[in-house]
Amino acid sequence: MSEWNQEDENIKTRMLSIVDDETIDWMQRKSVPFIRLMSYYKCAMMEIETKFNVLNEEYSLEFDRNPISSIKTRLKNPRSIKEKLERRGLPLTLSSIEENLYDIAGVRVICSFPEDVYALSKALLMQDDITLIEKKDYIKTPKTNGYRSLHLIAAIPIFLAHEKRMMKVEIQLRTIAMDFWASLEHQLRYKKDSEFTPEMAEELYRCANLSAELDRRMEGLLKKTKQNNNVSEHSESMAEMVGSLNG
Numbered sequence: 001m002s003e004w005n006q007e008d009e010n011i012k013t014r015m016l017s018i019v020d021d022e023t024i025d026w027m028q029r030k031s032v033p034f035i036r037l038m039s040y041y042k043c044a045m046m047e048i049e050t051k052f053n054v055l056n057e058e059y060s061l062e063f064d065r066n067p068i069s070s071i072k073t074r075l076k077n078p079r080s081i082k083e084k085l086e087r088r089g090l091p092l093t094l095s096s097i098e099e100n101l102y103d104i105a106g107v108r109v110i111c112s113f114p115e116d117v118y119a120l121s122k123a124l125l126m127q128d129d130i131t132l133i134e135k136k137d138y139i140k141t142p143k144t145n146g147y148r149s150l151h152l153i154a155a156i157p158i159f160l161a162h163e164k165r166m167m168k169v170e171i172q173l174r175t176i177a178m179d180f181w182a183s184l185e186h187q188l189r190y191k192k193d194s195e196f197t198p199e200m201a202e203e204l205y206r207c208a209n210l211s212a213e214l215d216r217r218m219e220g221l222l223k224k225t226k227q228n229n230n231v232s233e234h235s236e237s238m239a240e241m242v243g244s245l246n247g
């Protein structure tokens with residue numbers, strides 16, 4: 001028996017000591033459709049991730065650099081799903097999850113430069129199997145705390161053995177600097193053992209502006225390298241032309 005199976009057996013034994021067979025049966029009947037729905041979200045997430053990997057590959061061939069630094073995916077956990085439905089006073093059912101929650105499957109694309117965020121989102125949304133449901137541009141209009149990211153809710157088909165299903169995925173696109181800020185802000189804000197003061201919020205806001213400035217300056221450097229490339233490409237072709245005239 002593998003370690004995993006042994007673990008399953010241990011859980012079953014512990015469960016049997018506190019609940020009866022009938023209850024376990026009921027729990028399984030409830031959980032199988034839930035697990036199936038989660039696997040559909042996982043498939044949709046994989047489809048979106050692949051689309052971004054394909055775009056990254058194409059861009060890296062064309063422009064000799066990678067617009068995507070990394071991609072992270074996550075499925076919302078059952079507890080967060082339940083809490084979100086309860087917070088909104090919505091029924092705790094599978095159809096309610098599908099209809100009301102758009103962030104069960106999340107794909108976070110960390111880009112090198114701000115222009116990559118927009119180029120990638122445009123390229124994704126142009127694809128004919130993608131339907132845009134919602135777009136929030138927190139880069140053009142940052143949140144009051146300084147948070148920046150481009151959020152898309154998109155529907156994508158997944159093809160199962162006997163059916164095609166449209167699944168919603170939340171896509172967050174942001175630069176490395178925006179991600180650095182958001183990750184640390186999240187850690188600081190939700191630190192259990194300490195208070196998050198207004199002064200700390202102000203300092204974080206200043207840090208967000210600093211990271212936006214960093215993005216602007218890095219993008220400025222990128223533009224300069226592009227201009228330099230154009231100059232050298234031009235002089236190369238000029239040199240070729242001069243060469244051919246001389247020949």
Ligand code: 0O2
Nearest residue numbers: 076103106136143145147151172181182183184185186187
């Ligand atoms: P998790 O675990 O990261 O997913 P909604 O999701 O529609 O109920 P809202 O606020 O309208 O709520 O959605 P929005 O603005 O699109 O933001 C949703 C997600 O963006 C959050 O998910 C975070 O991941 C991220 N986000 C939004 N604002 C902030 C922020 O101020 N700081 C940081 N660090 N992240 C932010 P969840 O559900 O909070 O968590």
